[in-house]
Amino acid sequence: MIGVCGAFALPLCAQSGEEPVEVFGYFQTSGELYYDKRDTDTGTYTTFNAQQLNILFRKQLSTRWSSFINVEFLNSFSAKDMLGSASLDEAWVRYRRSRQFDLRIGLQVPRFNNLNEIKNRTPLLPYVVRPIVYEESFNDFFALEEFVPERAFVQASGVFPAPVVKVDYAVFLGNSPNLVRNGEEAQSGTDSTLTFLVGGRIGLRTPAIRFGVSATRDELNFAADLSRTLGLTDNRLVERPRYRWGTDFSVNVGQWLLDAEAIWIRYDFDVTQLKIQRQFAYATLGYYATDRLFVYGTYWYTNEEADVINIHEKASLDVYSGGVSFAALERVTLKAQYAAVEIDYFDSSLPPEEEHGGGVLHIFTMAVSVLF
Amino acid sequence: MSVCYLLDALFLRRVALLGILGLAMGIGGGQANAQVLVIAHASVPADTITQTELLDLYTGEVRFWHNGEHVIIYDLQSQGETRDSFYTFLGKTSSRIKSIWLRRKLSGEGDPPERLASEEELLVRVQSTPGAIGFVALAGVPPDVKVLTRISPNLAQ
Numbered sequence: 001m002i003g004v005c006g007a008f009a010l011p012l013c014a015q016s017g018e019e020p021v022e023v024f025g026y027f028q029t030s031g032e033l034y035y036d037k038r039d040t041d042t043g044t045y046t047t048f049n050a051q052q053l054n055i056l057f058r059k060q061l062s063t064r065w066s067s068f069i070n071v072e073f074l075n076s077f078s079a080k081d082m083l084g085s086a087s088l089d090e091a092w093v094r095y096r097r098s099r100q101f102d103l104r105i106g107l108q109v110p111r112f113n114n115l116n117e118i119k120n121r122t123p124l125l126p127y128v129v130r131p132i133v134y135e136e137s138f139n140d141f142f143a144l145e146e147f148v149p150e151r152a153f154v155q156a157s158g159v160f161p162a163p164v165v166k167v168d169y170a171v172f173l174g175n176s177p178n179l180v181r182n183g184e185e186a187q188s189g190t191d192s193t194l195t196f197l198v199g200g201r202i203g204l205r206t207p208a209i210r211f212g213v214s215a216t217r218d219e220l221n222f223a224a225d226l227s228r229t230l231g232l233t234d235n236r237l238v239e240r241p242r243y244r245w246g247t248d249f250s251v252n253v254g255q256w257l258l259d260a261e262a263i264w265i266r267y268d269f270d271v272t273q274l275k276i277q278r279q280f281a282y283a284t285l286g287y288y289a290t291d292r293l294f295v296y297g298t299y300w301y302t303n304e305e306a307d308v309i310n311i312h313e314k315a316s317l318d319v320y321s322g323g324v325s326f327a328a329l330e331r332v333t334l335k336a337q338y339a340a341v342e343i344d345y346f347d348s349s350l351p352p353e354e355e356h357g358g359g360v361l362h363i364f365t366m367a368v369s370v371l372f
Numbered sequence: 373m374s375v376c377y378l379l380d381a382l383f384l385r386r387v388a389l390l391g392i393l394g395l396a397m398g399i400g401g402g403q404a405n406a407q408v409l410v411i412a413h414a415s416v417p418a419d420t421i422t423q424t425e426l427l428d429l430y431t432g433e434v435r436f437w438h439n440g441e442h443v444i445i446y447d448l449q450s451q452g453e454t455r456d457s458f459y460t461f462l463g464k465t466s467s468r469i470k471s472i473w474l475r476r477k478l479s480g481e482g483d484p485p486e487r488l489a490s491e492e493e494l495l496v497r498v499q500s501t502p503g504a505i506g507f508v509a510l511a512g513v514p515p516d517v518k519v520l521t522r523i524s525p526n527l528a529q
Binding site: 022024026056058060063066068070090092094096098099117118121123124159161207291292371 | 424427428433434435436442463464465467471474475477478479480482483
């Protein structure tokens with residue numbers, strides 16, 4: 001960690017007693033070997049990727065107020081070569097009243113299940129490739145936001161201690177997913193609807209066990225384009241509710257750690273000809289072989305199904321994975337992971353010989369995660 | 373030589389060695405197998421502290437004393453008997469505590485406790501910093517420093 005004031009003595013810190021701006025961050029870079037045995041069979045190939053770089057800025061504004069900025073670069077970001085993406089992931093100010101009440105205002109990743117809030121903190125996670133709905137570097141081809149809330153703007157959270165367990169809570173508010181992307185229509189990045197994302201998590205924990213239940217509700221327009229296909233002349237598919245339900249469980253006994261989560265997504269279209277559902281689950285069993293070496297096995301399941309009139313589509317992933325994470329230095333972690341990805345899809349609109357598809361993709365990855 | 377005899381002999385040698393080391397460290401600083409004292413600045417509005425309260429402070433879950441004063445936590449740099457006893461009493465390994473603080477740091481919740489090079493330095497910092505808390509195994513704690521609890525070696529097991 002570098003204290004900018006200490007390093008450069010910026011005028012920003014001229015007031016006596018003012019805390020410096022802390023600048024720190026982390027990156028993870030990986031090498032991957034794909035052995036593709038799907039129907040499309042693209043064979044064996046290798047790749048390198050600067051998976052993620054996050055630059056963090058933190059400033060303690062007063063005893064109870066602090067601010068935080070997180071700038072994220074994904075997938076070997078290069079504007080010159082039009083690779084990857086760069087985004088302002090978080091920019092918030094926090095007021096910490098007490099253990100029972102902590103308020104964050106500004107762009108932030110809300111608390112949902114166990115992993116959502118820390119999904120992009122690669123030094124905290126043993127994985128090279130995270131459970132798929134949390135793998136930010138897959139954002140290009142996998143709709144992560146359908147499964148978990150990606151952004152919120154206000155969040156209150158806290159802990160209520162009780163004799164045996166502690167009760168955690170978080171409630172948050174954010175935009176609906178219907179953001180303006182074309183600056184000619186309205187201000188880009190704003191929400192033009194009258195609805196918001198609302199959600200939260202409530203959890204119980206002891207020193208060894210954590211359990212939580214999460215939920216969100218927002219309204220979206222993505223199915224509105226189907227109105228004509230379904231023969232609808234009204235606005236029944238405009239701003240329809242989406243509900244995400246989640247549960248997380250974690251237990252740590254001795255050197256063993258079990259982490260598990262499940263997520264269900266339900267859309268209320270109020271139209272009999274349209275039905276969409278999504279589910280996700282993962283479970284990881286890990287063992288701290290030493291203080292620096294963590295070994296784990298994990299299973300992820302993702303299922304997406306859509307019924308539009310009489311057409312049924314389904315896509316599912318079963319991922320069996322295992323890996324190791326080794327803290328070579330306090331700030332450097334080496335990771336290795338193998339994953340067998342079973343892909344299965346079905347589309348009843350295709351000719352019978354093409355209805356079913358899928359196969360197995362084997363991925364070997366190694367990565368280094370560095371804190372700076 | 374039978375295996376049992378060999379083990380017995382090794383055990384006796386280890387006991388003897390530990391005794392010598394303990395005696396040597398006792399003469400040097402009074403630390404080996406000594407009580408670990410959880411100490412606080414005189415301004416801290418508490419006279420005692422429980423294991424749960426201490427864990428809440430050392431994991432960053434509680435940041436303020438009851439009077440609203442900010443908690444300043446001090447830790448020791450080196451892995452030693454005092455630090456081991458303290459973290460054993462908390463029921464967490466120091467690496468587990470480290471990962472809790474890493475999560476807090478990367479989530480913008482603040483920095484881990486400052487780690488000081490020696491118990492003497494820690495004592496001076498606690499003595500001079502309002503809201504400060506730390507732990508030492510020193511015999512002579514000045515009267516203007518509060519002792520919130522004493523961790524005896526058998527409690528730290």
